[in-house]
Amino acid sequence: MTIEVAAIGGFHVGGREVRLEGLPVRHARFAVGGPEKVVDPNGAFEAEQMYVQYVRLASPTAPWPLLLWHGGGQTGVTWEDTPDGRPGWQMRFLEAGWDVYVSDAVERGRAGWARFPEIFPTEPVFREKRQAWELFRVGPPGSWADEPEARRPFPGTRFPWRAYDRFFKQTVPRWAGHEAITQRAYDALVGAVGPCAIMAHSQGGAFAMQAALAAPETVRAVIAIEPSGVPDPGAVDPARVRDVPHLVVWGDFIAGDAAWTDNRARVARYWEALARAGGRAEVLDLPAEGIHGNSHFPMMDDNSDAVAALVERWLRGLAG
Amino acid sequence: MTIEVAAIGGFHVGGREVRLEGLPVRHARFAVGGPEKVVDPNGAFEAEQMYVQYVRLASPTAPWPLLLWHGGGQTGVTWEDTPDGRPGWQMRFLEAGWDVYVSDAVERGRAGWARFPEIFPTEPVFREKRQAWELFRVGPPGSWADEPEARRPFPGTRFPWRAYDRFFKQTVPRWAGHEAITQRAYDALVGAVGPCAIMAHSQGGAFAMQAALAAPETVRAVIAIEPSGVPDPGAVDPARVRDVPHLVVWGDFIAGDAAWTDNRARVARYWEALARAGGRAEVLDLPAEGIHGNSHFPMMDDNSDAVAALVERWLRGLAG
Numbered sequence: 001m002t003i004e005v006a007a008i009g010g011f012h013v014g015g016r017e018v019r020l021e022g023l024p025v026r027h028a029r030f031a032v033g034g035p036e037k038v039v040d041p042n043g044a045f046e047a048e049q050m051y052v053q054y055v056r057l058a059s060p061t062a063p064w065p066l067l068l069w070h071g072g073g074q075t076g077v078t079w080e081d082t083p084d085g086r087p088g089w090q091m092r093f094l095e096a097g098w099d100v101y102v103s104d105a106v107e108r109g110r111a112g113w114a115r116f117p118e119i120f121p122t123e124p125v126f127r128e129k130r131q132a133w134e135l136f137r138v139g140p141p142g143s144w145a146d147e148p149e150a151r152r153p154f155p156g157t158r159f160p161w162r163a164y165d166r167f168f169k170q171t172v173p174r175w176a177g178h179e180a181i182t183q184r185a186y187d188a189l190v191g192a193v194g195p196c197a198i199m200a201h202s203q204g205g206a207f208a209m210q211a212a213l214a215a216p217e218t219v220r221a222v223i224a225i226e227p228s229g230v231p232d233p234g235a236v237d238p239a240r241v242r243d244v245p246h247l248v249v250w251g252d253f254i255a256g257d258a259a260w261t262d263n264r265a266r267v268a269r270y271w272e273a274l275a276r277a278g279g280r281a282e283v284l285d286l287p288a289e290g291i292h293g294n295s296h297f298p299m300m301d302d303n304s305d306a307v308a309a310l311v312e313r314w315l316r317g318l319a320g
Numbered sequence: 321m322t323i324e325v326a327a328i329g330g331f332h333v334g335g336r337e338v339r340l341e342g343l344p345v346r347h348a349r350f351a352v353g354g355p356e357k358v359v360d361p362n363g364a365f366e367a368e369q370m371y372v373q374y375v376r377l378a379s380p381t382a383p384w385p386l387l388l389w390h391g392g393g394q395t396g397v398t399w400e401d402t403p404d405g406r407p408g409w410q411m412r413f414l415e416a417g418w419d420v421y422v423s424d425a426v427e428r429g430r431a432g433w434a435r436f437p438e439i440f441p442t443e444p445v446f447r448e449k450r451q452a453w454e455l456f457r458v459g460p461p462g463s464w465a466d467e468p469e470a471r472r473p474f475p476g477t478r479f480p481w482r483a484y485d486r487f488f489k490q491t492v493p494r495w496a497g498h499e500a501i502t503q504r505a506y507d508a509l510v511g512a513v514g515p516c517a518i519m520a521h522s523q524g525g526a527f528a529m530q531a532a533l534a535a536p537e538t539v540r541a542v543i544a545i546e547p548s549g550v551p552d553p554g555a556v557d558p559a560r561v562r563d564v565p566h567l568v569v570w571g572d573f574i575a576g577d578a579a580w581t582d583n584r585a586r587v588a589r590y591w592e593a594l595a596r597a598g599g600r601a602e603v604l605d606l607p608a609e610g611i612h613g614n615s616h617f618p619m620m621d622d623n624s625d626a627v628a629a630l631v632e633r634w635l636r637g638l639a640g
Contacts, residue, residue, distance in 0.1 A: 002378040004322050008411050008414070009400045009408060011401050012489035028442075028445055029497070034548055040448065040451065041448070043451065044449040045446060045448060046485065046491065091327065109432075112490070115493075125359050126361060146364065165366065166332065169369040170430075262355075263354070
């Protein structure tokens with residue numbers, strides 16, 4: 001199907017000016033056929049901003065825009081095509097009538113990143129293929145092989161694992177310890193957009209939950225797809241988001257994975273705190289619904305359209 | 321006006337697998353409320369790929385897709401909103417009937433970047449505000465001030481200079497000396513898309529001209545917006561692109577700027593070589609057309625729509 005679009009654009013939000021001085025000058029050549037230039041690394045820079053791209057429909061039928069927040073080591077590309085070339089959730093939610101805002105968090109993708117250690121105190125971390133294969137539950141420990149055809153994913157996996165190397169080209173570097181600056185930019189984004197629903201993946205999940213705690217009158221719903229963390233229920237006031245429905249979506253192969261089992265238990269404790277405070281905290285456990293084989297990236301799995309439809313139905317139910 | 325869109329999506333193209341070994345392990349915490357994890361920086365990575373996002377119309381009226389390539393220290397955001405919030409050229413060319421592919425070159429934005437010095441041999445370069453203010457011909461040397469209101473742009477500038485700090489949030493780090501790997505990815509992009517027109521800004525200009533030399537049967541037109549370099553006419557065969565029309569677009573305030581005057585002369589020599597080889601190499605010199613005040617970023621200047629219309633008319637003339 002086609003969509004009638006009123007506007008496509010992007011902008012940066014949040015961040016601050018940073019000034020550097022006392023660094024030595026360098027020389028470099030920047031264009032084919034161009035001259036060598038002096039590079040003075042001192043002066044004024046922007047840092048800690050984030051990027052968002054919006055697609056606004058001519059006639060959205062959803063009550064609010066939908067913000068799509070990616071996970072760690074990723075960018076907004078998470079929500080575009082699947083690694084095997086099928087349409088992603090950005091397109092599917094547009095088709096379903098939602099204005100969609102896809103962002104790149106601070107330091108990721110089009111958000112840009114800042115010099116280290118002068119501005120960002122630590123060095124970045126680069127995710128590695130084998131480790132990600134296991135962390136993302138494409139295959140169990142020991143199932144990785146350097147040769148693509150020798151890799152052994154979980155039987156019944158829905159992840160397009162034959163396109164794994166192509167998927168991996170989406171990976172970007174990240175920094176540890178940037179939660180506060182990233183949260184500040186996300187909160188600025190919510191403030192800039194106004195009333196909205198947030199769907200967040202993995203590392204983005206906790207940022208979305210915190211954004212709801214910071215602006216419960218603006219964030220109308222939180223959907224956490226396989227969140228890798230949650231706010232500490234003892235350190236926040238879950239009653240603040242009593243009127244913000246939360247949904248968590250879990251894929252398959254968690255039971256045999258100690259780290260994901262622990263993590264799911266941590267999320268469950270926060271969900272219980274939300275419920276005790278009078279909130280609506282729901283769980284879409286795909287295997288429990290008879291939907292098997294999903295990885296940590298259900299928006300890329302071969303049943304991505306079906307999972308999107310389930311999430312969209314939940315969201316529509318809130319608005320109705 | 322609204323546009324009828326058939327597909328929005330993105331993918332990565334080009335690049336290669338790189339393996340690292342022998343680096344020491346680290347520890348870091350990656351999610352709010354998440355556990356501390358071991359980071360082993362060794363293993364397999366992807367490097368040197370680039371990113372492209374496409375918007376395909378339900379009924380394009382243009383003969384080919386239009387590829388939009390950004391300049392140095394920038395990403396595809398160049399073609400989105402202007403810094404003062406008006407629609408960018410991505411939207412304007414979609415409205416004019418072109419399928420549009422906006423890319424982030426190797427190492428920029430959503431393309432991702434690789435560890436240095438282990439994969440990228442040198443350290444990145446971070447563009448500074450004052451230097452960019454002068455290089456982009458927003459204001460003459462000495463016109464910069466830290467305080468936004470104290471800055472003195474060229475009289476009659478069309479750049480939205482009061483939004484300069486917001487514009488600067490688009491800036492991303494870059495590497496010098498990556499011309500060959502970046503060109504390889506751009507050539508792969510052209511191969512993946514097929515027959516196309518390329519519009520490229522600043523550093524992107526030389527990449528577009530080289531892509532046409534590499535695939536003259538695929539690249540149907542090159543529009544270089546303020547190119548910062550050109551192929552060496554003695555090192556390439558301009559006759560290869562005899563059938564690929566080239567247009568260069570220049571803004572204002574070049575005459576008083578030694579570096580840009582030199583650069584324009586270098587571009588003119590390549591244009592002469594194209595013409596001598598029987599090619600069509602044209603110049604849209606905006607001040608000579610009575611259009612004054614444009615900066616190095618005509619797609620962001622306050623007459624961006626008018627300049628887009630001139631370029632679009634030239635492109636349509638080729639197809640007609």
